Amino acid sequence: MESSVEKIPDRRRWLGLVVISIAVALIIVDSTIVNVAIPSVVDELDITSTQVQWVQESYTLVFASLLLVFGTLADRFGRRRMLLIGVALFALSSVAAALAPSGEFLIASRVIQGLGGAMILPATLSLLNATFVGRERGIAFAVWGSTIGGMAAVGPLLGGWLTTDFSWRWAFGINLPLGILIVIGALLVVRESKADELRRVDAVGALLSVLLFTSLVFGLIEGRSYGWWATDRGAPDFWSLEVSPIPFVFALTALALVAFIAWGVHRQRQGRSTMIAFSLFRIGSFRNGNIAAMIVSLGEFGIILSLPLWLQNVLGYDALQTGLLLLALAGGSFIASGFAGASSGKLPAVWVVRGGILAEIVGLVVIGLVIAVDTPWWQTAIGLLIYGFGVGLATAQLTGVVLADVPVAQSGQASGTQSTSRQVGSALGIAILGTVLFSSLATQLDDTLPEQLTGGTRQQVIDLVVDSAGSAIPALDERSTEAGDAAREAFSSATRASAFTAAGFLTVGLLATLSLGGGRRRDDEAAPQAVGIER
Template sequence: MERYVRLRWLGLVFISIAVSLIIVDSTIVNVAIPAIVEDLGITSTEVQWVQESYTLVFASLLLVFGSLADRFGRRRVMLIGVVVFALSSVFAALSPDGGMLILARLAQGVGGAMILPTTLSIINATFRGRERGIAFAVWGSTIGGMAAVGPLLGGWLTTAYSWRWAFGINIPLGIIIVIGVLLTVAESRSDRISRVDVVGAALSIVAMGSLVFGLIEGRTYGWWLIDTRPQIGDWVWPWELSPIPLLFAVAVIAVIGFIVWGRHRERAGKSTLLALRLFSISSFRNGNIAAAVVSLGEFGIILALPLWLQFVLGFEAVQTGLLLLALAGGSFLASGVAGASSGKIAPVWVVRVGLIAEIVGVAGVGFMIGPDASWGPLIPFLFVYGLGVGLATAQLTGVVLAEVPVADSGAASGTQSTSRQIGAALGVAVLGTVLFTSTAGILATSLDERGVPAAQRDQIVSAVVDSAGAAISGLEANAATADAAEDAKAAFSEGTRYAAWTAAGFLALGLLATVSLGSATVRARPEEAEV
């Protein structure tokens, strides 16, 4: 054990690489999506599901694996997750169609859900005092930095080789993580051994699944009355009411049931999937609310921006990655600032400064977006946005977990990771809906003004939206539809602009949510004196 204490900072490197495995994969997919659309011919709904199938499972299972890690060993669960993630990446790379790719992404979500909460709980159990703040800063800044390095790596692999290699990169990373963690990270688990809350797990999965599915498919099936009737085999949806409001009702009922069931188990002295008692800790409760809202704004825009850059401005994947590298610069700079400020500046103020920077950055990007935009003015706003992501992500984690007992670190980190992933899932779903719905409405109006017949108008709108913008180049190449291509570029740009401003709005709500966190520096508990 003494050897592991000496190697804890080296162990943090491999833990950070494990986090990078998840983040890089997510952001690589964002840049590779246009190539996947053209290669596999997937629709815009499938584009969202390539993202959401991963995020949905990820968010649904974080609490489950956070609890299992406390029981069976945090390092063990993390390593199993790395193996699952790497193997499912092989299937993703070999996918012959959109359906297989979505299934592979589901499996990746399982592996990712095993990795993320365990990295946090390992840090929480390994470091104390000021060292813990620095460790959280490194962990959080890794997320911000890798969110930008991922597009660069994915763009290079997609352009130079194939989008399939963007998934293959996870294999060598997985091997490095497994070897490094085994050598440098000690096993840890909770002293409280209890049975897993199976009912709570089922309710949490139903709640997340219903909510995210409804948000993604609402524009397809209709938000209230039916537009397109779902069909399973020979069975066709028979009612005029869309299934979407029913799914939202199921999500609400499942959330209520989850809370009621959890309180019942706590009163009976049994373990719960979500440690509801921890919500009596104000920093934990309010920090989770802020984390969810902030993630909703942070991650949603990453879906829209690469599509706009490549299908409207004509960037190659590697060019998109290079442009988004400005995010990495900001995030890596934030790493040094966050680490240096640990114990000197109240973490909540670092979070607030980070959120302000994010709002300025993403709103500025929105103002710069247009069909004839140039890349130069985007760079400073992306840099500011990355700086904000690095600051807010690093310190918000420390605020959320600062007063949580070490014995509950797995459950607590699983909870705060779930809050982030719920926000990320809702962000992709909501901003994806804003992007594609706005694009469809604006394009239809523009074509109507040109006097395009209704049937042809609907065909063009469907082609652009269903292809997530990939059809624009085909319209542009045909002299008969060149004018429609210009309208499509303008509409897609407006949709992306609205998505960016919507993200800025959610980040502003996140900033308001930090008011409830107070302003004092979070002090270490007596048992966490610096060692």
């Protein structure tokens, strides 16, 4: 086994970066491409608003829950090997999603996609961390991060085109040829790497982490359906108590968190492997960076759930027009990627991150202020451009800040941890902002519906609009123009509330970055260390 980065030809390393970036693009595009296709999915498969959230969350939740597990397994069995398995599984499950005959089947396919995505993401970060050093590592991380920011915006455009000109099913089917391209490229130009020290997988810790994240997101999504305390709108068939199951689910979350930490610390004291290297949290940049990454991700990607629904169901855009408008976000991200690459090594990375988060906040505030039933496209585009610029800056540099002082030998666990922080933040963002959107929609619609609609009829209209995620608004227009106008006004108000809530979380994330350092690795100035590169 060779152990020096310097023996890898430059050209092959940079070609490997291209392949790794395409692999990252595959999973990020898929997490956003679905958003513009959701109204078409609702129409064809007749899914509810709760299922709309689960189409997103089933992917993100499994993704977040298993990143730590597969980060550790990649270090042990080979990072490129894990990447290849993940891409193959992701592509095959995408085909299953494209052929889904029902909402339940689609959600199940998304679960398997999340499994594949959880294999891919930590492997890509570990491969970069093991392949590049010094200023080149900063450039590689900037490319990796900018790919995330840019693809988060390109996804809706691609999804809009495929949904409008072909079918929403092609939004998933496109992953098969991309997956084949990545597998071929990885076999040709990406070298295998493993950790020098092989660690046993902490099975109990893995189980507790899955239980923790699953119960937390389940409670956040299903709370508005089952009631946060009392069973307001019914309960599962197996539930007979008057108290909602949600408080018990959150209690399980708290117990799982305590048990996960206690078990991990116990194993660490015994010198055994853990899901998270708790010793790494003694490193200030790693600890504070993970907190910031989670909060920032919570605010970043949650708003992407509500905007496409508002644009299509309130303003009447089709999927392609929605994707074209969201291209402003991509434009901002790509502009930021150029700035981030040029500033690498010249400006402290943490200042670039702070500037990016501030731009995101400004962009979301602009979007929130202009949202109305008759908003012209260019006003929304301005907010999205500013927001996208911020996403590109913050995402490109935050990874480097988080991993700044982490020893290369622990890069797999460290990158898995920071990826988990981001994905947990994204999952919470979709759950929380989705709950804000649909809860606000129900409240606002109750306030704005005509007074002559009373009792069961009024609640029926509210349930129809909320459960359809707004796609029933055009049909409601045919029955009552006044009710349709009220629904559009309520959906606009709810989307505005979601945007301002996201800006609030990003403000907290910005404050969290004040405790971060400059983002320079200790080993960047030293000679390259052994990283376990196989020929």
